Structures are given as C-alpha cells and as structure tokens.
Amino acid sequence: MAEFFAKYKEEIQNTWQKLNRNIQILIIVLTILMAGAFGYLIFRGTSTNYQPLFTNLSTDDTAAIVERLDENNVDYQLGGNGNTVLVPESEIYRLRLDMASAGLPDQGVVGFEIFDNSEFGTTEFERRVNYYRALGGELSRSIQSISGIEFARVQITPPEESLFLDEEKSATASVMVKLAPGYNMSAERVNAVQNLVASGVQDLPLTEVTVVDTNGNLLSHPSNPNNDQWSDPQNFAMQQEFESALKNDLNTLLTKVLGPNNFAVQVNANLNFDQRESESKIYSPVIDESGIVRSEEINTETQQNGASGGAPGTDTNIPQYQGNGTGENSSYEKKNNITNYEINERIEHHVYAPGEVQRLSVSVVVDQSTDEETMQQIRDAVSAAIGYNEQRGDVLNISSMAFDDSLEQAAQDAIQARAAAERRQMYIYGGLILLVLLLTSALIIYLYRKKPAANRGSKVDVSVEEDEEEIDLFEPDADQKKRARVKNELENMIHSDPENAAKLIRSWLVDE
Incomplete structure (x- = not known):
C-alpha cells in the first residue's frame, strides 16, 4: 500500500512539473476558491444560532442565570450591555423551564421567603418594612402570571394610624406593568389588577390603587366626584x-x-x-257616562194629602197635630x-x-x-x-x-433592501459555484488536449526500453558500450526534452 501511494505521489509530482506555470497558478487559485466556498458553506451550516433567553435583566438576575448555565455546561453569550442572555436556539425552551423551576429570573422581587432567614435582633420597624416588601413581591408575581404582562412591580404605602379617626390615612398602592408587544390591557384587566391588590392589602381602598405601564400611560381611571x-x-x-x-x-x-x-x-x-x-x-x-260607576x-x-214622607229619623217620629181647617188633597x-x-x-x-x-x-x-x-x-x-x-x-x-406614507414607504424600502441582499447573497453563491465548474471544466479540457503528446512520449520510451532489452541479450563489447553511452545520452535527452528528442529520432528515421 505504501508503494502504491509513493508511486501515485511521484506520478502527481511528475504531472505537476510538466504543466505550464499559468496552469499551475490556475489550479492553485481554483483550489483556494473551492476550499473557501465549501468552508464557508460548512461554517454557515454548522454554526450555532443564539437566541435571547431573557432580556432586560437586572445585574443580580444575570449573575444567577449565568451561574446556573455554567453549572449545566451550557454555551451562552451576553448582549445588550449585559442585561440579555443568549443561548442556542435548540435549548431555549428547556432552559426556560429549568430557570423557572429555580425561580429565575425573580426581577429583583422577594416574597415571604425573606422571613426564612430572619435575624434575632430585628426591630419592629424592620419587620414591618420587610412584611410590606414581601407582600408587594408576592402581588408582583401574581400579576406577572396574567397573560400579556411580562413584568410587574407593586409598591405599597402602609396606612398611617392616629389617635384621631379624622387624621388616619388609608393605605395606597402603585402598580407598574410591562405589557407584551402588541398587547393592550382592557378595562376589565385593569379593574382585576386593582381588585387583586386592594384585596391583598389591609385597609387599601380600590380607588387608591394606581396602575401605569412602562411607557408612562395611566391605565386606571381615578375617581372624580364631579364626574x-x-x-x-x-x-x-x-x-x-x-x-x-x-x-x-x-x-x-x-x-x-x-x-x-x-x-x-x-x-x-x-x-x-x-x-x-x-x-x-x-x-x-x-265621556258620555262611559266610565266605571264608583x-x-x-x-x-214623596208627599200625599199634606203628609210628606221622608227618610226615617227624628222628624218623622215626632207626633203631628192636626190643625184647624181643611185642605186640599195634594x-x-x-x-x-x-x-x-x-x-x-x-x-x-x-x-x-x-x-x-x-x-x-x-x-x-x-x-x-x-x-x-x-x-x-x-x-x-x-x-x-x-x-x-x-x-x-x-x-x-x-x-x-x-x-403621509413615509413610514410605510420606509418599511417597504427596508423589505425590498432585505430581499435584494438575499438575492445578492444567492447570486454570490451561484457565481462561486459557476466559477468552480468553469475552472474545473477548463482544467479537464486542457489535460485532455495534452494527453496525445504524453502518449507519444511514452511510445518513445517503450521503443527505447525494447532496444535496451535487445542490447542486453548480447555480450557487451566496445561497440555495445558505445551504443550504451549513446543510449544513455538519448534517455537523458528524452527525459529532459521529450519533444526535441522525438523530433530528432523522427529525423533519423527519415534519413535512414
């Protein structure tokens, strides 16, 4: 096997030395282009595509996430001034589930776990501050679980107690939310957030809960006694x-x-x-006595013969005395x-x-x-x-x-520019492939045209070898030695300049 490769290597070297210098340069350039093109295609096909795992992270969250990625031996990159963690696209969903199980990112929010490691010498004021801090963190986590809300922060102002009822102040709360792209909170969602916060904090009226987004828009409507x-x-x-x-x-x-x-x-x-x-x-x-009788x-x-009757009563029961004289009946x-x-x-x-x-x-x-x-x-x-x-x-x-369609025109121009860039990239790839094919075809045609001359040279070598075999059959003498010397000179001439040697031998044959 080693002899075969050595022979093959020697043939390649001989063939390379016989080529013209321009052809050698052409082959070198062709090889470099082919290697570069295939290397670029392989690099694009095997390169890792990184996608954001989390964005807009705090410094503590970034450090915790990076530490966990290092523990799991996961490749990552940092972007966006260190507040964005990029991971391979194929691992993004699995890593998000893993981070969620570890409670990351917590957005700098702490809940009631703050009391897990409470110190012995904590004062009442510190305990009260930690309580409202933990309560705000738990409410923030609850609000973040609502669909369409990426981030939430709740700040609670505790109520102020006083000896006089008129001087007591109720608690207040402010809620800041970051909405998902393209999402708008409806009035029902805002009311739900207000009720959630008001129900979770003692002595907090619903009207004292203010909801705003990260763009500074007021989402809740304050009460107005005039309207x-x-x-x-x-x-x-x-x-x-x-x-x-x-x-x-x-x-x-x-x-x-x-x-x-x-x-x-x-x-x-x-x-x-x-x-x-x-x-x-x-x-x-x-009208016309058509109503209902109530x-x-x-x-x-009636009265007859001078005596009139009436309704029973006192007057009718009093005896009547007949007067003098006679009257007419009526x-x-x-x-x-x-x-x-x-x-x-x-x-x-x-x-x-x-x-x-x-x-x-x-x-x-x-x-x-x-x-x-x-x-x-x-x-x-x-x-x-x-x-x-x-x-x-x-x-x-x-x-x-x-x-004014300048914005739409700019978007359309951007789309067209991207499509043109993709077309240019496709043309470059196609041009490289076409160039490789053309150079390969030119090299094959050149080698094919050079093949007859090489065959003629090999015929000369064969005839010389046949002469060598015939001469070796006789016992060497002075003439044979002279012939051998001439033969060696001819062989050297043939190897050094095969074309001129062939012409010289051909002229000898013609002279004879």
Whole structure:
C-alpha cells in the first residue's frame, strides 16, 4: 500500500512539473476558491444560532442565570450591555423551564421567603418594612402570571394610624406593568389588577390603587366626584366597544368605495351612563257616562194629602197635630240621583338604561383629490351609517388631503433592501459555484488536449526500453558500450526534452 501511494505521489509530482506555470497558478487559485466556498458553506451550516433567553435583566438576575448555565455546561453569550442572555436556539425552551423551576429570573422581587432567614435582633420597624416588601413581591408575581404582562412591580404605602379617626390615612398602592408587544390591557384587566391588590392589602381602598405601564400611560381611571361615570370600568369599556363597532362599520363601508388605505376614520362618542326612572299619571275625563260607576246615591221624596214622607229619623217620629181647617188633597214627589264614576287614570313608568348616546363626533379623511359631488355622496353615506342627528349636537367632518406614507414607504424600502441582499447573497453563491465548474471544466479540457503528446512520449520510451532489452541479450563489447553511452545520452535527452528528442529520432528515421 505504501508503494502504491509513493508511486501515485511521484506520478502527481511528475504531472505537476510538466504543466505550464499559468496552469499551475490556475489550479492553485481554483483550489483556494473551492476550499473557501465549501468552508464557508460548512461554517454557515454548522454554526450555532443564539437566541435571547431573557432580556432586560437586572445585574443580580444575570449573575444567577449565568451561574446556573455554567453549572449545566451550557454555551451562552451576553448582549445588550449585559442585561440579555443568549443561548442556542435548540435549548431555549428547556432552559426556560429549568430557570423557572429555580425561580429565575425573580426581577429583583422577594416574597415571604425573606422571613426564612430572619435575624434575632430585628426591630419592629424592620419587620414591618420587610412584611410590606414581601407582600408587594408576592402581588408582583401574581400579576406577572396574567397573560400579556411580562413584568410587574407593586409598591405599597402602609396606612398611617392616629389617635384621631379624622387624621388616619388609608393605605395606597402603585402598580407598574410591562405589557407584551402588541398587547393592550382592557378595562376589565385593569379593574382585576386593582381588585387583586386592594384585596391583598389591609385597609387599601380600590380607588387608591394606581396602575401605569412602562411607557408612562395611566391605565386606571381615578375617581372624580364631579364626574363619577368612570368609577365603573365597565362604562369605559362600553364606550370603547361602541366606538370600535361604529368605526369598524365605517371602515367596511368606505373600503368597498375607496379601497383600503385610502381613508382614515376617527369616532368619538359621548354616552350617558346615568340611570334614570320616571313615573307619570295621566287623567282623562269621562265621556258620555262611559266610565266605571264608583258609587251611586238615589234620594226619593214623596208627599200625599199634606203628609210628606221622608227618610226615617227624628222628624218623622215626632207626633203631628192636626190643625184647624181643611185642605186640599195634594201629592209631591222628588228624586235626586248622584252617580260617581271612576276617573280615567293612566300611570306610565319609564326606566332609561345607561349608555344612551348624547353626542357623536366622526371625522373621515380621504387620501385623494375628490370632487365635491363625490364628497357629498360620502357624507350622505356616512351620515346614514352613524345615525347622524343634528339636534343632538352630532358633528360630522369629511375632508380630503394627501396622506403621509413615509413610514410605510420606509418599511417597504427596508423589505425590498432585505430581499435584494438575499438575492445578492444567492447570486454570490451561484457565481462561486459557476466559477468552480468553469475552472474545473477548463482544467479537464486542457489535460485532455495534452494527453496525445504524453502518449507519444511514452511510445518513445517503450521503443527505447525494447532496444535496451535487445542490447542486453548480447555480450557487451566496445561497440555495445558505445551504443550504451549513446543510449544513455538519448534517455537523458528524452527525459529532459521529450519533444526535441522525438523530433530528432523522427529525423533519423527519415534519413535512414
């Protein structure tokens, strides 16, 4: 085997020495390009892709996470000024579960585990401070478990006790949350966070819990005695839902007319959340004795032969004395009928549900130069869609102006630039592969064209070897020695300059 490789190596060296210098340079450059291209492809295919395990970490959390990664012999990188830990993409989910089981990262928040190693000489003030610190940490962890909230921090101000009830102050709390990208907390979620904190802290009213996000936006609505319609978060949610529904209806309508991204709609609604009840009684007169009889009194008085009858009573029981003289017989009758009817009464009880629309303000901007007739048609369509009521004080504004699409254009340019970079990278790879193929083909063609000359040289060597075998059959003498010397010179000439040697031998054959 060693002889085979030695022979193969010698053949390669001989072939290399016979090549032209330009061909040698071409082969060297080709080999370097091929090695570089394949090395780059192998590096890209085998390189580790690192992804963030955690971001925006505190110094303590970063140190604890790095220590645990070192214990598990996991490769990692630090980025973002040391507050971001990057790990291999294939290990990211397993490592997050492992870190969660270890309570990392804790975001610098401590819970009731602070009392696990309490010191003997702790004062009452320190114990009280640690208690509210631990309580805030536990509430922060509970809030962080809510979907859409990445980070939460709760700060509690304990109540101030006093000998006088009027001077006592209730506890207060502030909650800062970091929301996930693209997530917005609804009014129900904010109210849930407020109730969670208020229920977990003693003497903490719900109205004393303030919720803000890391962008400085106030998420909770403070109570206002002059305007208490926002004391219930459902009122705010109802108004937002109403405005969103009306805006979606207008977007659907205008998209079919103007096309997408050719208009902008903004809706503002004022709703009345006061609960009202009213009761009214309406009386109407009785017409043509058609009412219901409530009571009826009939009085009848008759008199005959001078004696009149009446209702039984004292006057009728008193003896009557006959007077002198005679009178004529007469009769008398009197009737009195009193009828009382029920009064026509109608009672109406009205209950007004909260959420009545008091005023609407709608603005529509069209991204093009539109004639007045088309603008009027758009105005009529929008007015009908929103139920425009001028007496209610509704405002409707339809205008036309050019939109500023610089942000969209920049995003589109970035996408196109990225696509162009990917195409350039693909062209580079394709060009390298094509160059390798062309150089390889050129080398093969060159070697193939050189093959006949080499074959002719080998024929000359064979003929010389045959002559050598024939000469060796005889006993050497002076002539044979001379021939051997000439033969050696010819062999040296053939090896040093095979082309000229072949021409020389060919001329000898022609002369003979």
